[in-house]
Amino acid sequence: MEKRIFINCTKLIHELKHTNEIQQIHSLALDISDEKCENGLIEIMNKITDNLTFNYRGTLFYACSVYDCSDYFSIIISNIILGPYETAIEAYNLVLGNIDYRKISKDTLRDSIQKMSIFNSELDHVEIIEETVNFLKIKRDE
Amino acid sequence: MDPLAEDFVGWTPYHYVHQNPINLIDPTGMSATTIDGEDIIVNKDSKGKVTGVERINTGELTPNRLFVQDPSATSETPNRYERNGKFYEQQMIPSSEYTEDDYKPMKGNLNNPSQFDRDRYDYVAKSGVDYTDSSWLSRFGESMMDDPVTSEDIQSVISRRKLGAAKFTSTLGAKKEFQGGKQKDRDKTIFNYPQEFRRWFHRQYKQSGDKDATKDELQDIFQEWQNMGSPKSRK
Numbered sequence: 467m468e469k470r471i472f473i474n475c476t477k478l479i480h481e482l483k484h485t486n487e488i489q490q491i492h493s494l495a496l497d498i499s500d501e502k503c504e505n506g507l508i509e510i511m512n513k514i515t516d517n518l519t520f521n522y523r524g525t526l527f528y529a530c531s532v533y534d535c536s537d538y539f540s541i542i543i544s545n546i547i548l549g550p551y552e553t554a555i556e557a558y559n560l561v562l563g564n565i566d567y568r569k570i571s572k573d574t575l576r577d578s579i580q581k582m583s584i585f586n587s588e589l590d591h592v593e594i595i596e597e598t599v600n601f602l603k604i605k606r607d608e
Numbered sequence: 609m610d611p612l613a614e615d616f617v618g619w620t621p622y623h624y625v626h627q628n629p630i631n632l633i634d635p636t637g638m639s640a641t642t643i644d645g646e647d648i649i650v651n652k653d654s655k656g657k658v659t660g661v662e663r664i665n666t667g668e669l670t671p672n673r674l675f676v677q678d679p680s681a682t683s684e685t686p687n688r689y690e691r692n693g694k695f696y697e698q699q700m701i702p703s704s705e706y707t708e709d710d711y712k713p714m715k716g717n718l719n720n721p722s723q724f725d726r727d728r729y730d731y732v733a734k735s736g737v738d739y740t741d742s743s744w745l746s747r748f749g750e751s752m753m754d755d756p757v758t759s760e761d762i763q764s765v766i767s768r769r770k771l772g773a774a775k776f777t778s779t780l781g782a783k784k785e786f787q788g789g790k791q792k793d794r795d796k797t798i799f800n801y802p803q804e805f806r807r808w809f810h811r812q813y814k815q816s817g818d819k820d821a822t823k824d825e826l827q828d829i830f831q832e833w834q835n836m837g838s839p840k841s842r843k
Contacts, residue, residue, distance in 0.1 A: 489817030496811065496816075522818075524820040
């Protein structure tokens with residue numbers, strides 16, 4: 467069983483790495499998430515940071531929700547700021563539930579709060595930015 | 609002799625915080641600096657007469673906000689904030705609703721106020737305050753007691769802002785708890801959709817390759833999902 471998942475994961479990750487089709491990227495990211503493939507997060511994050519997926523990242527962030535995303539905290543924060551709405555919502559959900567805040571330094575939290583306080587003028591998802599700032603402040607003060 | 613005079617060419621040495629005491633303070637007399645966000649709370653009696661003004665420094669770079677007591681409001685009244693058993697209506701516009709461009713002139717040239725500054729000037733000027741006077745803080749409170757800013761005054765400021773700002777009111781639900789000052793105690797908004805909806809949305813409703821949904825689209829889809837009896841994803 468484990469071997470099957472491993473082979474399947476290797477194939478899925480390889481395919482994700484080499485496709486530029488948004489439709490396929492979404493579908494593969496969800497499959498990788500379903501299998502909870504060990505190295506899946508790295509490849510999904512690679513796609514998230516690819517300009518190609520701008521405006522299509524909501525599902526990709528959703529696919530990350532089975533992983534510990536602490537190593538990608540800054541990417542997540544940037545996408546909450548940049549949006550669009552669905553992306554910001556899914557990224558915000560990762561901030562709430564998929565970050566181990568023991569791994570995030572107080573300086574990083576402070577920087578993120580500062581960064582978001584400056585850029586919180588995007589009308590469509592300003593509430594998400596504000597909520598993220600509120601949440602990070604709680605974490606900063608803990 | 610002002611040691612920083614060269615930094616402020618074009619300004620008379622007799623001005624205070626670039627004639628902008630609403631946004632700036634100058635505790636050392638050397639140069640102006642921004643102030644923390646502030647909540648201004650206007651209390652009224654049952655007849656609607658202003659009885660007092662409180663100011664709470666949030667200690668953070670938050671937008672200034674104005675809360676005016678609504679004596680007729682109850683816990684059932686929508687869009688009211690509760691504090692110490694009293695209900696308030698938020699009337700000031702959060703600066704977060706301005707775009708980045710609205711702030712830009714402030715950074716480069718203090719002689720040329722930003723849109724945000726201009727709106728704030730108009731807003732305070734209507735309350736009868738000479739905002740070029742450094743004692744404006746206390747006088748602002750006094751003038752509010754004599755002649756509080758009306759909702760029409762505020763509307764006239766709102767109307768000059770970007771249309772998107774109107775969305776602010778739609779994000780407020782029914783009764784809200786207002787603790788005053790601390791962001792972490794502020795309202796929860798409705799955008800935190802349940803996990804089951806998100807699963808259904810990404811795996812069943814949305815087709816692979818679809819563009820990200822906008823706020824309005826997502827709200828409509830959420831409504832649709834609820835109308836369908838909140839089905840679980842088959843995938």
